[in-house]
Every structure is written in structure tokens, then in C-alpha cells.
Amino acid sequence: MTIQFISLGSGSSGNSYYLGTPDYGILIDAGISFRQIRKAFKLHQIDTSKIVALFITHDHGDHIRHIETLIDKLNIPVYCTANVHSGINKNRLIRQPIYQDVHHVEKEKAIQLRDFTIEAFEVPHDATDNVGYCFEVDGKVFTIATDLGEITPTAAHYLEKANYLILEANYEEEMLQMGSYPRFLKDRVASRTGHLSNFAAAEFLSNHYQSKWKHVWLCHISKDNNHPELAYKTVENRLKEIQITVGKELQVMVLKRTVASDLYEFD
Ligand SMILES: [Zn+2]
Ligand SMILES: [Zn+2]
Numbered sequence: 001m002t003i004q005f006i007s008l009g010s011g012s013s014g015n016s017y018y019l020g021t022p023d024y025g026i027l028i029d030a031g032i033s034f035r036q037i038r039k040a041f042k043l044h045q046i047d048t049s050k051i052v053a054l055f056i057t058h059d060h061g062d063h064i065r066h067i068e069t070l071i072d073k074l075n076i077p078v079y080c081t082a083n084v085h086s087g088i089n090k091n092r093l094i095r096q097p098i099y100q101d102v103h104h105v106e107k108e109k110a111i112q113l114r115d116f117t118i119e120a121f122e123v124p125h126d127a128t129d130n131v132g133y134c135f136e137v138d139g140k141v142f143t144i145a146t147d148l149g150e151i152t153p154t155a156a157h158y159l160e161k162a163n164y165l166i167l168e169a170n171y172e173e174e175m176l177q178m179g180s181y182p183r184f185l186k187d188r189v190a191s192r193t194g195h196l197s198n199f200a201a202a203e204f205l206s207n208h209y210q211s212k213w214k215h216v217w218l219c220h221i222s223k224d225n226n227h228p229e230l231a232y233k234t235v236e237n238r239l240k241e242i243q244i245t246v247g248k249e250l251q252v253m254v255l256k257r258t259v260a261s262d263l264y265e266f267d
Contacts, residue, residue, distance in 0.1 A: 011257035030067040040260035056080035058127035059087030087128025123148035149192040169218040170195035171225035202238035228254040
């Protein structure tokens with residue numbers, strides 16, 4: 001079965017990813033508008049009616065801003081932890097609390113959704129509750145770990161078992177420290193419940209390298225404290241030290257902040 005992946009937007013201005021089979025698919029996060037999603041789908045000749053569910057990682061605005069219109073336009077159920085659910089309903093971006101068709105997921109307890117086996121897992125971040133997701137479909141494993149201050153052993157476990165990784169590379173340490181963010185914000189980003197740096201992503205990928213890894217998409221790149229090429233080079237150079245050539249053993253791509261990615265298809 002061909003599995004499709006699209007990043008619809010990745011970063012503080014809005015996050016959403018699509019993972020699908022030829023017949024249907026799932027959205028992860030609701031930080032991108034229905035209009036933008038429809039536009040990207042049209043470009044890739046996929047009908048938005050194929051979307052059957054929405055999974056939410058955490059209740060920060062860049063991941064939930066468009067949840068109401070997406071539920072309304074796509075008429076799909078939402079999956080998130082009970083705590084993320086209550087966080088969403090308390091968020092000032094949400095006009096009407098969402099109660100209908102919300103399914104609470106428990107961390108590290110697999111659920112089945114048609115061909116997908118899905119597990120949420122805890123990540124350290126500063127929303128009400130924060131998870132990554134591991135999706136297994138047709139023998140392929142996709143793990144998404146975004147918005148995490150550090151890669152805990154739990155997060156490492158789910159990333160190690162993947163073939164396809166969507167991993168945060170938010171900031172370059174020096175750019176963050178020399179940049180214009182106020183002190184409290186620099187501290188927040190760099191904290192253990194903040195975001196993952198290029199260095200931390202690269203260290204993880206080299207120290208935990210798995211030959212079953214095929215693709216890594218670096219996500220949630222900061223506009224102010226990072227450059228796509230810098231994130232890429234940091235990872236490429238670190239992997240070179242363990243004799244892994246990016247583009248050969250492993251594909252590494254940097255996801256764009258405000259533009260949808262190519263349609264990636266895997267057989
Ligand atoms: Zn975010
Ligand atoms: Zn966040």
C-alpha cells in the first residue's frame with residue numbers, strides 16, 4: 001500500500017501534517033487553515049474528503065488555532081489526551097468549547113483506526129499536556145516528535161522504532177542567545193520543556209542511529225533563531241561523523257514554515 005505524507009505547515013505560525021493511504025488519511029494538528037489545506041491538497045490532487053480524523057499533539061495556538069473550522073468543514077472526530085482536550089477548551093482562541101466527537105487517547109496505549117495503529121507518548125513541553133505520536137500503517141512506522149525540550153528515553157523509544165521521523169529542530173543555540181528574544185523567552189525556548197535545538201536533534205540522530213530509518217523531516221524551524229540550511233548542515237555533519245551519508249543511507253529534509261511540502265509517497 002502506498003503511504004502518503006504531506007507537511008501543510010511547520011513552525012510557530014502554524015503546524016499540520018497529513019498521513020494517508022490511497023483511500024483516506026489523518027491530520028496531525030490544526031494550526032493551518034482549511035483554505036490552506038484545501039489549496040495544498042488540490043495541488044497534490046487529493047480530495048479533502050479523504051481526511052477522516054484529527055490528532056492533536058498539544059494545546060498551543062500554533063497547533064490548534066483552526067480546530068473549529070477544520071471540525072466544521074471536514075466533519076471529523078478529534079483525538080487527543082483528556083488534558084489536551086480541557087486545555088483546548090480553555091484556550092482563548094477557541095470560541096465554543098468542543099465536546100462532540102472528541103476521543104481521549106491515553107499515552108502509550110495503542111488505538112486502532114482502520115489500518116493505523118496509533119500510540120501517543122509523553123514529550124516534555126510547556127502546554128497543558130504534550131504528546132508525540134507513533135503511527136504504524138502497512139508495516140511502516142511514522143513517529144512525530146515536535147515541541148519538546150529534550151528527547152526523553154520514552155520519546156527516544158518511539159523515534160528509534162520508526163522508519164520515518166518528523167523531528168523538531170527549532171533553534172540554533174548561538175542564534176537564540178545572540179538574538180532579539182527577551183531573556184525570559186530565550187530561557188523558555190532553551191529549557192527542558194521548551195523546544196529542541198539543531199544540536200540536540202543532530203546528537204540524537206547520530207547517537208541513536210537506526211539502519212531502519214529512511215527519512216527524517218526536520219520540523220518547527222524557528223524564523224528568528226534558525227536557518228533551514230543550518231539545521232540541515234548540523235544534522236548532515238553530525239551523521240557524517242558516524243559514516244552515515246545524508247542522501248544515501250538516510251534522507252533528511254527541512255520542512256518549510258509557511259508552505260506545504262511535496263507529497264511524499266512510500267510503497
Ligand atoms: Zn509549536
Ligand atoms: Zn508548543
